[in-house]
Amino acid sequence: MTESAVRVCLVYPxxxxxxxxxxxxxxxxxxxxxxxxPADIVPVAAGTPxxxxxxxxxxxGGEDAPQTLATKGLSEQGLSRAVDAGAVVLAVCAGLQLIGxxxxxxxGTVVDGVGLLDCATRPRGSRMIGELVVEPTGLDAADGxxxxxxxxxxxxxxxxSLGPGARPLGTVLSxxxxxxxxxxxxxxxxxxxxxxxxxxxxxxxxxADRLLSWVVGPSALGPIxxxxxxELRSERLAAAAGAADGWRATLKALRRRD
Amino acid sequence: MVAPxxxxxxxxxxxxxxxxxxxxxxxxxxARRLRGSGGSVIGARVALAVAPSVxxxxxxxxxxxxxxxxxGKSTTTAMLxxxxxxxxxxxxxxxxxxxxxxxxxxxxxxxxxAGAELGVLEIxxxxxxxxxxxxxxxxxxxxxxxxDQLDRFGEVRTVADGWRRALLGRPDVTAVxxxxxxxxxxxxxxxxxxxxxxxxxxxRHDAASCPACGxxxxxxxxxxxxxxxxxxxxxxxxxxxxGDRLLDEQGRPVAHVRPGVPGRHNVGNxxxxxxxxxxxxxxxxxxxxxVGSVTSIAGRYQTxxxxxxxxRLLLAKNPAGWAELLALIDGNGRPLVLAINARIADGxxxxxxxxxxxxALRGRQVxxxxxxxxxxxxxxxxxxxxxxxxxxxxxxxxxxxxxxxVDVLANYTAFADLLRELRL
Numbered sequence: 194m195t196e197s198a199v200r201v202c203l204v205y206p207x208x209x210x211x212x213x214x215x216x217x218x219x220x221x222x223x224x225x226x227x228x229x230x231p232a233d234i235v236p237v238a239a240g241t242p243x244x245x246x247x248x249x250x251x252x253x254g255g256e257d258a259p260q261t262l263a264t265k266g267l268s269e270q271g272l273s274r275a276v277d278a279g280a281v282v283l284a285v286c287a288g289l290q291l292i293g294x295x296x297x298x299x300x301g302t303v304v305d306g307v308g309l310l311d312c313a314t315r316p317r318g319s320r321m322i323g324e325l326v327v328e329p330t331g332l333d334a335a336d337g338x339x340x341x342x343x344x345x346x347x348x349x350x351x352x353x354s355l356g357p358g359a360r361p362l363g364t365v366l367s368x369x370x371x372x373x374x375x376x377x378x379x380x381x382x383x384x385x386x387x388x389x390x391x392x393x394x395x396x397x398x399x400x401a402d403r404l405l406s407w408v409v410g411p412s413a414l415g416p417i418x419x420x421x422x423x424e425l426r427s428e429r430l431a432a433a434a435g436a437a438d439g440w441r442a443t444l445k446a447l448r449r450r451d
Numbered sequence: 452m453v454a455p456x457x458x459x460x461x462x463x464x465x466x467x468x469x470x471x472x473x474x475x476x477x478x479x480x481x482a483r484r485l486r487g488s489g490g491s492v493i494g495a496r497v498a499l500a501v502a503p504s505v506x507x508x509x510x511x512x513x514x515x516x517x518x519x520x521x522x523g524k525s526t527t528t529a530m531l532x533x534x535x536x537x538x539x540x541x542x543x544x545x546x547x548x549x550x551x552x553x554x555x556x557x558x559x560x561x562x563x564x565a566g567a568e569l570g571v572l573e574i575x576x577x578x579x580x581x582x583x584x585x586x587x588x589x590x591x592x593x594x595x596x597x598x599d600q601l602d603r604f605g606e607v608r609t610v611a612d613g614w615r616r617a618l619l620g621r622p623d624v625t626a627v628x629x630x631x632x633x634x635x636x637x638x639x640x641x642x643x644x645x646x647x648x649x650x651x652x653x654x655r656h657d658a659a660s661c662p663a664c665g666x667x668x669x670x671x672x673x674x675x676x677x678x679x680x681x682x683x684x685x686x687x688x689x690x691x692x693x694g695d696r697l698l699d700e701q702g703r704p705v706a707h708v709r710p711g712v713p714g715r716h717n718v719g720n721x722x723x724x725x726x727x728x729x730x731x732x733x734x735x736x737x738x739x740x741x742v743g744s745v746t747s748i749a750g751r752y753q754t755x756x757x758x759x760x761x762x763r764l765l766l767a768k769n770p771a772g773w774a775e776l777l778a779l780i781d782g783n784g785r786p787l788v789l790a791i792n793a794r795i796a797d798g799x800x801x802x803x804x805x806x807x808x809x810x811a812l813r814g815r816q817v818x819x820x821x822x823x824x825x826x827x828x829x830x831x832x833x834x835x836x837x838x839x840x841x842x843x844x845x846x847x848x849x850x851x852x853x854x855x856x857v858d859v860l861a862n863y864t865a866f867a868d869l870l871r872e873l874r875l
Contacts, residue, residue, distance in 0.1 A: 207656055210656065211598055213803050213804065215805060216805030216806075216830075216833070219833050223835075256607070259659075259660050259665075261665075262660065322799075346799070346802065390800060395826075395829050395833070421825075422829055424825050
């Protein structure tokens with residue numbers, strides 16, 4: 194590991210890595226390296242000390258028991274201290290829930306979260322699964338322009354409500370998102386939570402670069418050839434629009450028949 | 452043993468049951484004539500509509516050997532069926548297709564099933580608890596459990612819980628189970644009689660938390676032992692595999708395991724099949740030879756010549772399966788076609804691509820294909836594996852390809868599409 198390398202901490206991958214979200218760390222590290230900025234991914238297993246001085250902490254989705262285990266570990270290990278010292282956090286799905294104020298565990302008990310985001314999660318009773326498209330009103334692109342829509346896939350059973358201390362990552366254009374207020378995700382300071390899998394940063398390079406700009410500054414982030422990603426984005430956005438149109442068209446047709 | 456009804460040639464005993472089976476067969480035949488293939492699932496659905504408990508009748512008096520788990524079901528079922536036939540059993544078995552209730556009803560409704568005394572049946576891991584009650588004295592082979600189609604199945608641990616509940620209170624079940632998978636050991640330990648086999652487990656990421664208590668699973672270095680750091684779940688005493696030798700719990704040789712299909716995971720599958728066969732009265736070396744005679748299963752592992760190209764067809768559906776395939780093709784220098792779909796049967800979310808170590812393919816010639824070629828291309832871009840993207844049917848592109856030998860690695864519906872395109 195080099196002194197000046199950006200350190201991306203992949204938090205408890207064996208507990209919070211069920212949905213391919215470790216890929217977010219890969220995207221962040223590669224987008225730095227391709228710009229000539231050295232980067233290291235530091236995976237940290239549950240039960241081992243969390244490094245205090247990483248630049249970005251990445252938390253993924255996981256199953257119920259691992260989510261509760263991870264919460265205990267992170268509360269004890271000082272993730273909050275790292276955030277106070279200026280670290281960036283990207284937390285997906287279970288990760289988002291456990292860094293909030295509270296969430297409900299599988300057995301119905303309410304568990305205190307790590308408290309990095311002012312949001313609370315309760316069970317909906319049924320799962321929210323499918324393509325998710327979000328207008329990212331909570332963030333601008335690194336150059337200050339409006340960020341293009343975020344695309345991904347959601348799979349969760351929790352409804353997340355935001356308190357006054359957090360704003361949504363964006364507005365849901367297609368899908369469920371938080372399941373409340375047409376909001377998706379939560380942002381406060383340099384802490385970003387979302388229900389987007391994909392993983393989130395793979396089809397959303399503008400979001401990845403926004404997070405990176407908080408670490409290395411926008412001027413360190415020259416252009417990258419994202420042609421392959423743009424191809425994927427067109428496909429996914431068209432698929433989500435087609436699915437939405439399909440249902441709307443069907444409903445319209447049914448109503449016309451009545 | 453219940454003799455099949457002479458008049459109707461079905462396994463069903465009641466009038467309703469017989470009517471259900473016959474109507475189902477008629478439906479299947481009609482559907483097959485109209486479509487050109489298949490038809491057994493729709494026939495089974497008709498049978499189930501007429502007699503919802505028809506599976507109980509079809510299972511009555513039939514000895515059953517069931518194979519379940521996330522990966523390796525079809526291969527192990529084929530190996531076990533071959534072993535049992537070699538041992539003199541009159542076997543009915545479900546070829547890869549439906550391993551759900553309708554598929555089982557379909558295969559047990561066929562005229563061939565009427566004369567069988569042993570059913571060797573592949574059954575989906577989520578559906579197994581619901582079907583187990585239809586069979587008496589079954590031998591149940593439990594292979595492995597890992598993340599697969601997460602939008603359908605939710606949590607892996609839930610599947611293991613389902614197995615546990617189904618096995619408890621069934622004194623007539625014998626389980627033959629993989630000792631190296633904590634989720635399988637947790638599920639299988641509830642069986643009245645269980646034989647464990649150290650069949651191996653390359654993918655350990657879904658069993659990091661103890662399925663019994665939520666504690667941490669510790670893996671020994673340099674030995675296959677594992678244990679929970681909080682409760683008493685641990686790797687049980689088991690048959691061991693030493694190279695190509697299968698040894699019993701006392702270390703005595705049982706048989707050689709030399710599968711006719713490649714991959715270390717298939718040595719484990721073969722060992723489980725041999726042990727299960729011995730529980731059904733088949734001599735171990737007869738079983739072992741039969742296991743070695745299986746060289747392709749429902750198209751998998753076979754090599755097909757397409758245009759001037761010899762294409763070996765390989766299937767992997769989830770990160771654990773892909774880890775085994777990547778080990779299998781490592782270093783062979785052939786161009787690789789990776790075909791990925793994300794239809795309902797594949798799991799609609801291909802995020803799992805990021806749990807596969809495609810970085811191992813650096814330096815190889817790789818082609819991304821299938822419905823989700825674009826998702827795979829992004830994954831490969833970040834893995835620094837340059838790739839070509841093929842649009843349209845893979846078979847057509849293979850015909851125009853100039854390499855002499857190619858490995859095609861496809862997930863579930865992409866593999867099925869390719870077999871159809873190749874008319875296999």
